[in-house]
Amino acid sequence: MQYPIHGDVGATLKALQPLVTRNTDRRYVEKWVDKHNDLMGKTVGAYTRNAEKLVPIHPEYAASVLDDLAADDAVFTTDTGMCNVWTARYINPTGRRAFVASMLHGSMANALPHAIGAQFANPGRQVVSISGDGGFSMLLSELLTVAMYKLPVKIVLFDNSTLGMVKAEMLVDGLPDFGVDVPPVDYTGIAAAAGIHAQRVEQPEDIRGALETAFAVDGPALVQLITDPLALSVPPTITGEQIKGFALAMSKVVLNGGVGEAVRMAKSNLRNVPRP
Ligand SMILES: Cc1ncc(C[n+]2csc(CCOP(=O)(O)OP(=O)(O)O)c2C)c(N)n1
Ligand SMILES: [Mg+2]
DSSP states (O other): OOSOOOOOHHHHHHHHGGGSOOOOOOHHHHHHHHHHHHHIIIIIHHHHTTOTTOSSBOHHHHHHHHHHHSOTTOEEEEOSSHHHHHHHHHSOOOSSOEEEEOTTTOOTTOHHHHHHHHHHHSTTSOEEEEEEHHHHHHTTTHHHHHHHTTOOOEEEEEEOSBOHHHHHHHHHTTOOOOSOBOOOOOHHHHHHHTTOEEEEEOSGGGHHHHHHHHHHSSSOEEEEEEBOTTOOOOOSSOOHHHHHHHHHHHHHHHHTTOHHHHHHHHHHHGGGSOOO
16 A cells, blocks of 8 residues: 555545536536437346236246335345345335445345344334345344334345355356255244244235335334246356356256256246347
8 A cells, every 4th residue: 555544534525626627528427328228228128028917926027026115315225145136136225225235244134133223223224135045034033023123124034945145156157056945934924923023925916015015004014025046146247167057067067867857947048148
């Protein structure tokens, strides 16, 4: 380090502002705004269009409905896994919303404890815990903390009965996924037993109503969305190695007699491949 400086970015920018002249040429900014709009519309939008009838629920669609309904100044906490990707892609920043996640450390099960902290720190604010079933199950006991302190945390559980992100990692590495799927769990029943308003949603047309009710409830609420375990996030840029790995994994799935499984997986994800 040549010039270590410890300071406040806001104060520094204010001090620098009088020293720079305003650039009136907006071409550079507009080029990137257009590019971003194009990307959001064509690529990210493609995941949610025509998804309102798909069963099991496509998580991208559910995330886009959540984005519509959540408060303009909500705090979102999100687990490490596919649900983190859905949050990053579909929950629009409004300038007033806040996002908390285990971005660098990548630790699972963070969403609910983060939400508890966020709700204690912001008693009147809407706090939404976007949880994966894997992460949620790891710190399930925190549900009792939510109930005990009557924290009005809204838990939106993306329940695909699998460790989705690890499933994807195995596939791009050329391995048919193994040991990641888990049996279905009645999280709605567990939450209800703890005295928390809870609703299980299997049909995409029920997502909106369930979320509206959860947000309207005076206290904690859980919405268990049964989502497609085969909907895996496709990175914005795909490397040759990843394609090779995925193809190899798929051949192994087919050779193991699972052509139906391979077709199902392709169907769930083909529309997710980014198009230029
Ligand atoms: C404590 C911890 N254990 C394991 C991992 C590796 N890991 C990253 S994501 C993931 C699966 C997450 O599953 P789930 O919460 O159901 O989310 P999904 O990917 O299915 O949306 C695992 C096992 C981790 N990041 N942190
Ligand atoms: Mg999962």
